Each structure stands twice: as structure tokens, then as C-alpha cells.
Amino acid sequence: MQIYWTKINKIIEETPEVKTFLLDCPEGYTWEEGAHIHLALEGFNAGDKPNRRLIRHMSISTLPNENSIGITTRIKEQCSEFKAILRNLDVGDEMAIFKTHSNVPLKREDKNVYLLSSGVGLATFRPLVLDYFERADNVNKIHSLNVDSSKDFLFTNIFESAPDKKFASQFVDNRKDYYEEVKNLAADKDGLFYVVGSDEFLVQNIEVLLEQGIKPDQIMLDKHARQLPEFLSSDLSI
Ligand SMILES: Cc1cc2nc3c(=O)[nH]c(=O)nc-3n(C[C@H](O)[C@H](O)[C@H](O)COP(=O)(O)OP(=O)(O)OC[C@H]3O[C@@H](n4cnc5c(N)ncnc54)[C@H](O)[C@@H]3O)c2cc1C
Structure with missing residues (x-):
């Protein structure tokens, strides 16, 4: 397993609680849209065994042609040791990345694609949407639905409905409106439904989608x- 040590080149304050850390791309390092990595902080491999408290899975919120590895995360006041350290990192500080893999590349199967997410889950979808904007081949249309109770919605410059690009984006701030909308979207019995969020969020979405007659092989999970x-x-189906 190759461990890449890389430096932070920029930190973007997306919202009061959400930051994007842009990391230098190590030579020869690349990834597919929807990819995630293991992100580790200095000292994680200092002992005999890797210190799990200093390692987290993180999606890459950028595409390789943006020339930086973007990591978007919410850091609340009450947070883990990992996030507390992350909060205080600065441009020039180092992090390690390893085990890159995408479970959710954009499927180009001439279908309508629905991207369902909660909070920073939208970060996983940012590169899928950018990839689609660059090349719409074999994707009929994309519809994103994000629920974020903070109401500080993310990436609104990209996640903006653009009928000419066959792209729709919706943000809602509560679960009731969210699941009502999921039911509406699930009227498309042939669509592909990507879901990103906590495990509890995945379970609830799957339940609603299956109830509406969507088949498990139409549901993509990270x-x-x-x-x-x-x-x-x-x-799980009822
Ligand atoms: C494939 C994959 C991709 C992922 N991609 C991303 C991603 O792109 N961005 C991302 O942010 N996460 C992502 N995650 C989740 C990520 O790995 C972390 O699990 C998540 O960010 C939570 O981080 P944390 O454990 O450091 O906890 P925190 O985020 O710090 O805390 C989690 C919750 O517990 C509360 N809490 C924590 N500590 C305390 C305390 N001491 N007292 C009171 N309350 C506390 C916090 O307020 C918060 O509500 C991904 C996971 C997977 C599996």
C-alpha cells in the first residue's frame, strides 16, 4: 500500500461549519469521480499499529483536472480528536492519503440519475456533476436533492439548476420535505438513485425507494x- 504525504495548499470556508481542504496532487496520483480516500494526520503511523483515531474515510470533492485533492468536512464545536486537529491545520501542513477507491462513479447507461444526499454528503457528488458537465454522454439527465438542516447549503455555484444542461438541483432543510421529494423522484421507475449520508440516512432512503418500486440494483451506495x-x-423491503 502506497502512502502519499501531501501538503494543504488552500483552505476554503464553505459555511461556518464546513471547510474544504485542498491538497497538492502527488506526482502520478489520480482518481475517479466519486472516489474516497483514507485521510491520516501526522503521527498516525508513529506506533506499531496505525492510530485509527487519526484516520478517517473522506470523499474527494474535486476532479483531477482541478489539480488539487479536495476534502470537504463539517467541523462542529464539539468534535472528535481528528476534527479538532484538522480545524487547526494551516496551508503548508502535511497529511497522508492512501487507499483510493470509487464505489460511485457516474454510470453512463442512458438513464436519469438522481443524487440523494444529506449535508456534506453532497461533496461526494460534486465531481460526478462536474464530470457530467464536461461530458454528458450516455447520461439522460441529473437531478440532485440535498437535505441540510443548517440551511447553509454547499457548492451552490455548481448545484444550481441548469435546464440547458439537463441538470436540476434542489436543497431542502428538513427530512419531511426531503422524503416527500424522494417519493416524487421515485416515480421514475427506470432511474438510477445514488444515496450518500449516514448509515441511518441510507437505510431510510432505501426503505422509501424500495417501497416506491425501485429495485435494489437501481440504488448506488458509497x-x-x-x-x-x-x-x-x-x-429490507417491506
Ligand atoms: C466512503 C466514505 C466517505 C466519506 N466521506 C466523507 C466526507 O467527504 N466528508 C466528511 O466529513 N465525512 C466523510 N465520511 C465520514 C467520515 O469518515 C467521518 O466518519 C465523519 O466525518 C465523522 O467524523 P468524526 O468521527 O471525526 O466525528 P465528528 O464529525 O467530530 O463528530 C460526529 C458527531 O459526534 C459529535 N461529537 C463528536 N465528539 C463529541 C464530543 N466530544 N462531545 C459531544 N459530541 C461530540 C459531533 O458534534 C458530531 O455530531 C465518509 C465516510 C465514508 C465511509
Whole structure:
């Protein structure tokens, strides 16, 4: 396993609680849209075993042609040791990245694509949408629906409806409106439904989608193939 040490080149305050850390791209390092990495802080490998408290999975919120690895995360006042350290990092500080993998590349199957997310889950979808804007081949249209109770919605310059690009974006600030809208979107019985958020959020979305007649193979989760049966087994359907 190759560990890349890289430096922060910019920190963007997206909202009062959400920051994007832009990291230098190590030579020869690349990734697919929807990819995630293991992000580790200095000292994580100082002992015999890696210190898990200093490692988190993070999606890459940028595309390779943006020339930086973007990591977007919410740091609340009450936070983990990992986030507390992250909060105080500055441009020039180092981080390690390893194990890059995308579970949710954009499927180009001539279908309508629905991107369902909560909060910073939208970060996973940012590169999918940019990839679609650059090349819409074999994607009918994309519709994003994000729920964020903070009402400080993310990436609003990209997630802005653009009918000419066959792209629609909706933000809602409560779960009731969110699930009502999911039901409306699920009227498209042939669509592909990507879902990103907490496990509890995934379970609820899957329940609603299956209830509406969407099949498990139309639901894309940011989970490794071996974890999918846990979420998409037929036991979950009502
Ligand atoms: C494939 C994959 C991709 C992912 N991509 C991203 C991503 O792009 N961005 C991202 O942010 N996360 C992402 N995650 C989730 C990420 O790995 C972390 O699990 C998540 O950010 C929570 O971080 P944390 O454990 O450091 O906790 P925190 O975010 O610090 O805390 C989690 C919750 O617990 C509360 N809390 C924590 N500590 C305390 C305390 N001491 N007292 C009271 N309350 C406390 C916080 O207020 C918060 O509500 C991804 C996970 C996976 C599996």
C-alpha cells in the first residue's frame, strides 16, 4: 500500500461549519469521480499499529483536472480528536492519503440519475456533476436533492439548476420535505438513485425507494461491494 504525504495548499470556508481542504496532487496520483480516500494526520503511523483515531474515510470533492485533492468536512464545536486537529491545520501542513477507491462513479447507461444526499454528503457528488458537465454522454439527465438542516447549503455555484444542461438541483432543510421529494423522484421507475449520508440516512432512503418500486440494483451506495448486501438485501423491503 502506497502512502502519499501531501501538503494543504488552500483552505476554503464553505459555511461556518464546513471547510474544504485542498491538497497538492502527488506526482502520478489520480482518481475517479466519486472516489474516497483514507485521510491520516501526522503521527498516525508513529506506533506499531496505525492510530485509527487519526484516520478517517473522506470523499474527494474535486476532479483531477482541478489539480488539487479536495476534502470537504463539517467541523462542529464539539468534535472528535481528528476534527479538532484538522480545524487547526494551516496551508503548508502535511497529511497522508492512501487507499483510493470509487464505489460511485457516474454510470453512463442512458438513464436519469438522481443524487440523494444529506449535508456534506453532497461533496461526494460534486465531481460526478462536474464530470457530467464536461461530458454528458450516455447520461439522460441529473437531478440532485440535498437535505441540510443548517440551511447553509454547499457548492451552490455548481448545484444550481441548469435546464440547458439537463441538470436540476434542489436543497431542502428538513427530512419531511426531503422524503416527500424522494417519493416524487421515485416515480421514475427506470432511474438510477445514488444515496450518500449516514448509515441511518441510507437505510431510510432505501426503505422509501424500495417501497416506491425501485429495485435494489437501481440504488448506488458509497459502500464496498461486500457491504452492499447488508443494506440492499431483500429483507429490507417491506
Ligand atoms: C466512503 C466514505 C466517505 C466519506 N466521506 C466523507 C466526507 O467527504 N466528508 C466528511 O466529513 N465525512 C466523510 N465520511 C465520514 C467520515 O469518515 C467521518 O466518519 C465523519 O466525518 C465523522 O467524523 P468524526 O468521527 O471525526 O466525528 P465528528 O464529525 O467530530 O463528530 C460526529 C458527531 O459526534 C459529535 N461529537 C463528536 N465528539 C463529541 C464530543 N466530544 N462531545 C459531544 N459530541 C461530540 C459531533 O458534534 C458530531 O455530531 C465518509 C465516510 C465514508 C465511509
